[in-house]
Amino acid sequence: MIQRIRFLKDKIISKLMLVFTLASVSLVFVIGIGLYYRSIPVLHKLSWFQLLTNSDWKPMKGLFGFYPFIMGTLWVTAISIIIALPLSVLTSLYLVEYAHTKVKRVLIPFVNLLSGIPPVIYGVWGVLFIVPLIQNHIAPHFVDFSTGYSVLAGGIVLAIMIFPLIVSILTEVLTTLPQELKDASLAVGATKWETIKKVIIRKASPGIIAATVLAVSRAFGETIAVLMVCGNNAVVPHSVFDPGYPLPALIANNYGEMMSIPLYDSALMFAALLLFIIILLFNILSRVILARLERKLTT
């Protein structure tokens, strides 16, 4: 009897866990369907193609072109990754392969602290420091005029925000590589740098990609800090010094205001749906790449 109760408990608990897991996973679908449902009004009026490729954003006239926002999102995210990825790979390699234990003990908490700073502080810092820096010192070398509020400012601020994320994942990945593998390379007379270049980075490449994916997903969605520095101008940026208007900023700036305009609410929901789809596609794509890479490394 007692035996049976024990087994029963085991069964109930495991089923309960399954239910909770499924419930949280199904949220992905619930959110997706919800966003689609609320976007239907605007989708009735304009086709997907029109919404995605049109550059005109004139809600009063019923024109909703998302192309500038999609480009704004891509520009800011791409700039942030281009800046953050090499920096964080080199930092992680330094921390794991070169840094003395004592140095590590001091530096790693600082890196972690970076990820704990609220986005709004990064935004303020961006406005006070990065924007004037670009306006007065960087942009004049390349273009006639820039206010400093630009996709570059957004990319830089974002890069600093995702940097600790990539570093913390990469240091984890690098410390799990077996010492014997490094020894194998060192033992034939390779230097540390040769070992890093030819063995460690290759062996860690799935981890590097996984870390990048997480960082990019985070970057796509980061709102407040980017919104404060990137100008929020609904035009397609043509250089890094042009302002941009990423999708999350569009939603955050306008949702709840001017809701009397017809279809406006639906259009903002469509913006959210777009962001959702971009992140979803990106994640699927990176899974495919990761699987390919792992297969390549083992076959």
Place this chain on the structure above:
Amino acid sequence: MTTSPHISVQNLNVHIENQHILKDISINIPNKKVTSIIGPSGCGKTTLLKSFNRLLDDIPNVKIDGKVLVDGENIYDPSVEVTHIRKKMGLLSQRPYPLPMSIYDNVAYGPRIHGIRKKNELDELVELQLKATGLWNEVKDRLNASATRLSIGQQQRLCLARGLAVGPEIILGDESTSALDPVSTNIIEDLFINLKQKYTIVLVTHILRQARRVSDYIIFVYMGRIIEFGPTEDVLLNPKEELTKEYVKGFIS
């Protein structure tokens, strides 16, 4: 001693994390012979082996005093270039660790680092070393396949070939057969016996049968000290020291 020493260790002391791992080690490793280091786990055998090619350098909080002379040159002298020392020695670790690249590239890895770029030179070297380790016939049709596709035993021989490709004088084996099946173990042991014509070989092992079969000399290490050193038969069959006797009989492990 019948032959001149190849590696000469003089008053070597190693501390790791404030623990005294090797205590005042002095030993001459004979040239072109197989010398096995035996002893219970944690006695410092592997540390001693790694002190020969300075792989201890990268361990945090390590302190090394004393001299290790290879061909009369103190490898711990600050003016010595560490890659030059390591090139002289091939290392075979406990488990095979093929580099994440093809079979060919694994063997060509060392030579390329040391500046050999010509395709036909590399081809020759790869073939030569794969033949020396008896792998050639097994892999010649799939040199570009990933090294991880080989069996564990093949991988270990590949790692040996990788080490030999840079033209070392010494082979260091750290319990190199402990992850292998009996057949692969035999192949590796036979390789060691053949290779000692050209190389000085130092092995760490805790398999006494292997030590007896393969080696000419035996070093018995216990608690960081060398207890006994001598020709294989003497140490294993007529140990002079009480501790060696107990270890050989299986009383301490």
